Amino acid sequence: MFLIILISLAPLALIAVVNSYQFxxxxxxxxxxxxxxxxxxxxxxxxxxxxxxxxxxxxxxSIYPIENFQDELFLSELLRNLxxxxxxxxxxxxxxxxxxxxxxxxxxxxxxxxxxxxAAWFREAxxxxxxxxxxxxxxxxxxHFIVATKISANGREWLLRCTIDFMAFNRLVENISxxxxxxxxxxxxxxxxxxxxRIHLEPHVGSLSELVWGKHxxxxxxxQNSAHNWWASQTRDFATALPVRTIVADDPGAPGESAxxxxxxxxxxxxxxxxxxxxxxxxxxxxRTRNVAIIIFLVGSMSIVFMAFxxxxxxxxxxxxxxxxxxxxxxxxxEAGKLASLGELAAGIAHExxxxxxxxxxxxxxxxxxxxxxxxxxxxxxTEIRRSLKQIKTQGNRCKEITxxxxxxxxxxxxxxxxxxxxxxxxEVVDLSGQRAKYANVKIHQILAKDLRMVQASPSELQxxxxxxxxxxxxxxxxxxxxxxxxxxxxxxxxxxxxxxxxGQGIPDAVLKRVFDPFFTTKPVGKGTGLGLSICYGIIQxxxxxxxxxxxxxxxxxxHISLPAxxxxxxxxxxxxxxxxxxxxx
Amino acid sequence: MKIITPDIKPLKILLVxxxxxxxxxxxxxxxxxxxxxxxxTSGSDAVGILRGxxxxxxxxxxxxxxxxxxxxxxxxxxxxPEMPVIILTGxxxxxxxxxxxxxxxxxxxxxxxxxxxxxxxIYQACPSYEEG
Numbered sequence: 001m002f003l004i005i006l007i008s009l010a011p012l013a014l015i016a017v018v019n020s021y022q023f024x025x026x027x028x029x030x031x032x033x034x035x036x037x038x039x040x041x042x043x044x045x046x047x048x049x050x051x052x053x054x055x056x057x058x059x060x061x062s063i064y065p066i067e068n069f070q071d072e073l074f075l076s077e078l079l080r081n082l083x084x085x086x087x088x089x090x091x092x093x094x095x096x097x098x099x100x101x102x103x104x105x106x107x108x109x110x111x112x113x114x115x116x117x118x119a120a121w122f123r124e125a126x127x128x129x130x131x132x133x134x135x136x137x138x139x140x141x142x143x144h145f146i147v148a149t150k151i152s153a154n155g156r157e158w159l160l161r162c163t164i165d166f167m168a169f170n171r172l173v174e175n176i177s178x179x180x181x182x183x184x185x186x187x188x189x190x191x192x193x194x195x196x197x198r199i200h201l202e203p204h205v206g207s208l209s210e211l212v213w214g215k216h217x218x219x220x221x222x223x224q225n226s227a228h229n230w231w232a233s234q235t236r237d238f239a240t241a242l243p244v245r246t247i248v249a250d251d252p253g254a255p256g257e258s259a260x261x262x263x264x265x266x267x268x269x270x271x272x273x274x275x276x277x278x279x280x281x282x283x284x285x286x287x288r289t290r291n292v293a294i295i296i297f298l299v300g301s302m303s304i305v306f307m308a309f310x311x312x313x314x315x316x317x318x319x320x321x322x323x324x325x326x327x328x329x330x331x332x333x334x335e336a337g338k339l340a341s342l343g344e345l346a347a348g349i350a351h352e353x354x355x356x357x358x359x360x361x362x363x364x365x366x367x368x369x370x371x372x373x374x375x376x377x378x379x380x381x382x383t384e385i386r387r388s389l390k391q392i393k394t395q396g397n398r399c400k401e402i403t404x405x406x407x408x409x410x411x412x413x414x415x416x417x418x419x420x421x422x423x424x425x426x427x428e429v430v431d432l433s434g435q436r437a438k439y440a441n442v443k444i445h446q447i448l449a450k451d452l453r454m455v456q457a458s459p460s461e462l463q464x465x466x467x468x469x470x471x472x473x474x475x476x477x478x479x480x481x482x483x484x485x486x487x488x489x490x491x492x493x494x495x496x497x498x499x500x501x502x503x504g505q506g507i508p509d510a511v512l513k514r515v516f517d518p519f520f521t522t523k524p525v526g527k528g529t530g531l532g533l534s535i536c537y538g539i540i541q542x543x544x545x546x547x548x549x550x551x552x553x554x555x556x557x558x559x560h561i562s563l564p565a566x567x568x569x570x571x572x573x574x575x576x577x578x579x580x581x582x583x584x585x586x
Numbered sequence: 587m588k589i590i591t592p593d594i595k596p597l598k599i600l601l602v603x604x605x606x607x608x609x610x611x612x613x614x615x616x617x618x619x620x621x622x623x624x625x626x627t628s629g630s631d632a633v634g635i636l637r638g639x640x641x642x643x644x645x646x647x648x649x650x651x652x653x654x655x656x657x658x659x660x661x662x663x664x665x666x667p668e669m670p671v672i673i674l675t676g677x678x679x680x681x682x683x684x685x686x687x688x689x690x691x692x693x694x695x696x697x698x699x700x701x702x703x704x705x706x707x708i709y710q711a712c713p714s715y716e717e718g
Contacts, residue, residue: 351649351676355605358698362611365701369618400698 001312008304016297020290027286035178035262035282036244039275042176042184043244043264046273049172050147050266053090053164054130056082057149061160066153069095069160075106082162089168091144096122096159107163109140121146125159132267135166135194142166145194170195173273179284182277186266187212194271204252211249212263212272248279350403357403361396364389417543419454419566420462422489422498429466430487433474440474441482449489455496456566461539468532469500469559476504476557483556495545497562506553515549596622597715598640599708602632602658603647603674615701621708629653633661641669642712645704647697648675648682656686663690670711674699 068074075093082090092107100117116122125131125148133146148161173195176184186194191209244264251259258279263272368389437444477483483503490497514520516537540547544564551557601623603609609625616623626632648655659671670692675683683694692711
């Protein structure tokens with residue numbers, strides 16, 4: 001049983017696991033590849049945005065003389081043009097001298113003559129030609145960042161700077177939004193967010209910074225630096241590493257969950273654009289497919305287990321039934337063998353008895369011969385002796401008839417067909433069954449057609465059929481109540497029929513269908529072989545006849561047999577069968 | 587009752603049966619009917635007797651211990667082909683008896699049989715002798 005289940009389930013489970021694993025690998029690889037492409041595209045967009053602003057500022061600085069920038073009206077005009085060009089992302093403009101004093105300003109804030117000498121961005125910007133600052137609050141108290149370019153003129157250095165609207169820049173980054181949990185943000189090397197993430201990530205900024213900027217030796221968590229190198233470990237600093245790096249790590253905001261981090265460098269490695277999405281969300285389709293597969297697998301497994309139990313139970317039941325039938329058949333074969341032996345024994349005895357009976361009959365005949373002598377004619381009791389001799393002869397003949405009938409039945413049947421008068425045969429079998437019927441309190445009636453045609457059949461086999469049917473009829477009748485068995489013969493169209501009807505208990509429909517099955521019997525064990533009607537059926541079929549039965553429970557049963565009439569079979573004479581008409585054997 | 591007529595040459599019968607009681611009583615009853623019966627209790631005895639004597643008819647039982655009636659019949663037919671042989675058989679052995687008829691037996695009777703029936707067959711076999 002368990003072996004069947006194991007053998008049935010093992011291939012299914014193996015295929016499910018292997019396919020599931022392969023599909024997972026392929027699907028995750030595709031998802032990550034897609035996300036990397038998206039991030040890379042946005043990196044280009046952001047870079048373009050920043051570089052355009054810086055390039056515009058650079059061009060302006062190189063075209064116009066420094067004096068122009070000291071004119072706030074000129075600056076306002078420039079600011080207006082830049083705002084038209086960049087859709088309002090440029091908030092203000094200003095010119096700062098090498099001491100950090102803003103000489104000219106154009107914008108919504110009152111920052112004229114503001115001093116940036118101590119500001120970090122100013123000191124940083126003065127060390128290079130072009131500069132983009134990190135996001136900071138500054139004097140205005142609002143998050144913003146500065147794009148600045150250095151102008152050298154008249155032996156001094158100035159910074160032409162403009163401020164980029166943080167919200168506009170934030171929108172640009174936040175455009176990367178896939179699924180329910182996908183979001184993007186920019187983080188600098190100090191671990192400060194350069195955009196405002198859609199969800200609250202401030203508490204995890206340390207771990208995020210470590211994740212982005214830290215080194216990652218070979219570890220159990222999958223690190224992907226390209227779609228084609230999923231398991232590759234990453235030991236190099238991100239700043240100098242490949243343009244796009246993918247890490248699947250624990251989600252600090254949701255213990256037990258994993259998150260995908262796809263990161264790329266911005267601003268010459270000063271910033272990192274990070275795209276973050278919950279693994280469960282990113283691989284949602286895969287998880288759903290896996291769940292469906294698991295459900296199908298479980299349902300399939302349960303079906304297999306159920307079927308294994310069902311099939312096993314049925315097989316066991318069938319085997320048990322087959323064993324029982326085999327046992328019953330063995331018993332019946334033994335029983336049949338015993339009966340056959342009894343038949344042979346009876347035949348042997350009948351044969352042996354013939355000789356003594358013959359001698360008895362002849363001896364009585366001899367006494368009869370002697371009584372003819374004159375000396376005995378005057379003997380007083382000669383009449384009584386003659387009567388006694390006649391009785392011996394009568395009883396001897398009776399013995400002869402009994403042994404003849406016994407031998408007729410018990411001898412090996414002779415299947416050779418010849419013309420048979422059914423009425424005669426019925427009479428013979430009724431005589432044989434007479435004694436049995438008498439003890440069973442059964443009357444046997446014969447209603448025999450007077451001009452019955454002859455049939456082509458084996459007399460001994462037909463006798464066997466008749467004897468069997470009559471015995472069955474007698475057995476079907478309750479011996480206490482008694483009953484009747486009626487045997488009738490009729491001429492048909494090209495055939496001759498005989499019917500054996502009893503007033504017995506009848507046969508239920510369920511049993512009636514099987515009465516001709518071999519070894520089927522309703523009699524107690526040892527009383528019937530279940531072969532009788534089956535043999536009858538075989539014999540009648542072989543003779544080209546038909547046997548059928550109808551029965552009504554409580555009313556009785558009738559067997560109908562029809563046999564082909566002999567081609568030249570003429571009807572028996574009326575005189576011949578006069579004795580049988582309406583004959584009755586009690 | 588058959589009348590003994592000594593002036594008529596008696597019918598000579600060879601009766602072969604291994605039942606001595608049966609042979610004995612038949613011998614006596616036939617003798618009263620002017621039939622001269624020579625009894626043999628086995629096939630081999632019968633063959634020995636037939637070598638030295640002629641018979642009008644032989645009556646042979648089918649089932650005997652040393653050799654069966656068909657064997658005896660075949661020997662008789664070789665020795666005296668013109669002698670009619672009647673076979674006595676038990677009921678149920680008609681097949682063997684019919685086989686005997688096919689091999690030259692005159693007829694067969696089933697045992698036990700009436701003496702009258704047996705005599706009728708014997709006279710049928712020897713038409714020159716009339717019953718009675």
